[in-house]
Amino acid sequence: MMTNMRLSLVAAVSAAALISACQKPQEPAANDVASANDAAAMNESAPAAATTAQLVDANGKAIGQVAMSEDSNGVTLKVTVAGLPAGTHGVHLHEKGVCEGPKFESAGAHWNPASKQHGRDNPMGAHLGDLANMDAAEGAEASSTYQVAGVAMGGTGNVLADADGSSLVVHAKADDYKTDPSGNSGDRIACAVLAPPMGG
Secondary structure, rough: HHHHHHHHHHHHHHHHHHHHHHHHHOOHHHHHHHHHHHHHHHHHHOOOEEEEEEEEEEOOEEEEEEEEEEEEOOEEEEEEEOOOOOEEEOOEEOOOOOOOOHHHHHHHEEEOOOEEOOOOOOOOOOOEEEEOOEEEEOOOOOEEEEEEOOEEEOOOOOEEOOOOOOOEEOOOOOOOOOOOOOOOOOOOEEEEEOOOOOOO
């Protein structure tokens, strides 16, 4: 009888240990924790994915694109375009996200939220939308990259996706960086909608 009691006690203790083990939460493996932490760090530091806007000529034909990306420094715009006349061309951000040819007057004036005058060489300037000139060679693709500091794609403050939207316009002539309001840069010959007006 004593042997039977001992066997019953051993069985009860073993069953209790088994139940306890089943209820104990499993600790994640060390490499799983490291992978999760690495993924979180990458998500926090990775810039927003680039978006692309089509650049069209006065006839509405696609001739290039504007690749947009955003990080803590502002918005980066990479403009790539084919078929521009050879020479130097003014490039500006405009206040409305509408590109209706042939003259692209629908894009409005230069983006100028601080109400300054045109041009980096103007003591009363520059517009926030004043960008550097782009050079194009005959029959070759032209490309320029612009870092627009203190600007965001959306949210509050100086944002491209505001109520009116925004566009990028390429002009027929070089910007002289000082003549208000447009740098004497001539006709608007190409346009890209960076952000359309809200609700339309």
